[in-house]
Amino acid sequence: MQKNRTLGVIGGGFMAHAIVSGAISSGFLAPEHIIVAEPDAQRRVAFSRLGTLVTDDNRAAADGCRYLLLCVKPQTFPAVAEDLRNISLPVTISIMAGKTKQSIRRQTGAGAIARVMPNLPCSVGAGMAGIDSSELSDEERDFVYALFGAVGKTVEVEESLLNAVTGISGSGPAYVYLFYRALVQAGVAEGLSQEQAQALAAQTITGGMEMLRVTKKTPDELIAAVSSKGGTTVAALDRFAQDGFEQSVCRAVHAAVSRAEELSE
Numbered sequence: 635m636q637k638n639r640t641l642g643v644i645g646g647g648f649m650a651h652a653i654v655s656g657a658i659s660s661g662f663l664a665p666e667h668i669i670v671a672e673p674d675a676q677r678r679v680a681f682s683r684l685g686t687l688v689t690d691d692n693r694a695a696a697d698g699c700r701y702l703l704l705c706v707k708p709q710t711f712p713a714v715a716e717d718l719r720n721i722s723l724p725v726t727i728s729i730m731a732g733k734t735k736q737s738i739r740r741q742t743g744a745g746a747i748a749r750v751m752p753n754l755p756c757s758v759g760a761g762m763a764g765i766d767s768s769e770l771s772d773e774e775r776d777f778v779y780a781l782f783g784a785v786g787k788t789v790e791v792e793e794s795l796l797n798a799v800t801g802i803s804g805s806g807p808a809y810v811y812l813f814y815r816a817l818v819q820a821g822v823a824e825g826l827s828q829e830q831a832q833a834l835a836a837q838t839i840t841g842g843m844e845m846l847r848v849t850k851k852t853p854d855e856l857i858a859a860v861s862s863k864g865g866t867t868v869a870a871l872d873r874f875a876q877d878g879f880e881q882s883v884c885r886a887v888h889a890a891v892s893r894a895e896e897l898s899e
C-alpha cells in the first residue's frame with residue numbers, strides 16, 4: 635500500500651478524539667489524511683463527524699500511514715500487537731501509560747518509537763505532554779511536536795522520566811481539582827454560598843497562575859507580595875506549614891510515580 639495517509643490511529647477513545655480534533659481544528663492535519671481504527675461503531679461515528687476515515691481493522695490503520703498513534707489502554711495492547719504482526723510499522727507514537735519502547739518493540743517489531751504522556755486538558759486545548767522523541771529524525775520529531783502542540787504545551791524528557799511526568803502533569807489535573815474543591819468547601823464552611831465559593835476559588839487559581847506566567851516572578855516573590863507581617867495570608871501559610879502541606883504534595887507525587895513504575899513494562 636502507498637504511504638498516502640499521514641496518521642493512523644489505533645483506539646478511538648477519549649484521548650484519541652482530543653488529539654485528532656486538535657490536529658484538525660488547528661489546521662495541522664487534514665481530516666482525510668487521518669484514519670482511525672476503533673471497534674465501537676458509535677465511537678467511529680464521532681471520528682467520521684470530524685471527517686477522518688474510520689475502520690474496525692487495526693492493520694488497515696497501521697498499513698500505509700507515515701505515523702501510527704497508539705491510543706489504546708495498555709491492557710488492550712497485546713491484542714492490538716497481535717493484529718499488527720508481520721507488517722512493517724510506520725513511525726510509532728505511543729501515549730499508553732507505562733508501556734516502554736522496549737516492550738512495544740518486542741511485541742510489534744516497530745522501528746522508531748516516540749512515547750508521549752499527555753493529560754486530560756488536551757481535550758480543551760490546554761494539555762501538557764512529556765515527550766521522549768529520542769529515536770526520531772528531526773522531521774519526525776517536528777511532526778510529533780506539532781501534533782501535541784495543537785492540544786497544549788510540550789516538553790522533551792528521557793523515557794526514564796516519563797513516570798515522573800505522569801506523577802506531575804499526567805495525574806496532576808486531579809490534584810488541581812482536589813485543591814479547588816477543598817477551597818470551595820472551606821469557603822462554604824465560612825458562610826459563602828456554593829456558587830460564590832466556586833467563583834472565588836476558580837478565579838483565584840486561574841489568576842494566580844496567570845500572574846506567575848505574565849510577571850515571570852518566582853512563587854516565593856509572589857507569595858511575599860500577598861503576605862504582610864502578622865496578616866491573614868501569613869496566618870494561613872503558617873497553618874499549611876504546620877500541617878506539612880508541601881511534604882504532603884511531595885509524598886503524593888512520589889506515590890503516583892511509584893505506582894507508574896509498578897505498572898511499567
Ligand SMILES: NC(=O)c1ccc[n+]([C@@H]2O[C@H](COP(=O)([O-])OP(=O)(O)OC[C@H]3O[C@@H](n4cnc5c(N)ncnc54)[C@H](OP(=O)(O)O)[C@@H]3O)[C@@H](O)[C@H]2O)c1
Pocket residue numbers: 644645646647648649650671672673674677692705706707708710713714729730731751752753754804
Ligand atoms: N485519559 C487520560 O487522561 C490519559 C492521559 C495520558 C495517557 N493516557 C493513555 O491514553 C490511552 C487511551 O486512554 P483513553 O482515556 O483515551 O482510553 P479510552 O477512552 O478507553 O480509549 C481506548 C479506545 O481503544 C478502543 N479499543 C479497545 N480495544 C481495541 C482494539 N483491540 N483495537 C483498537 N481499539 C481498541 C476502545 O474501544 P472500546 O471502548 O470499545 O473498548 C476505546 O475506544 C491509554 O493507554 C492511557 O494510558 C490517558
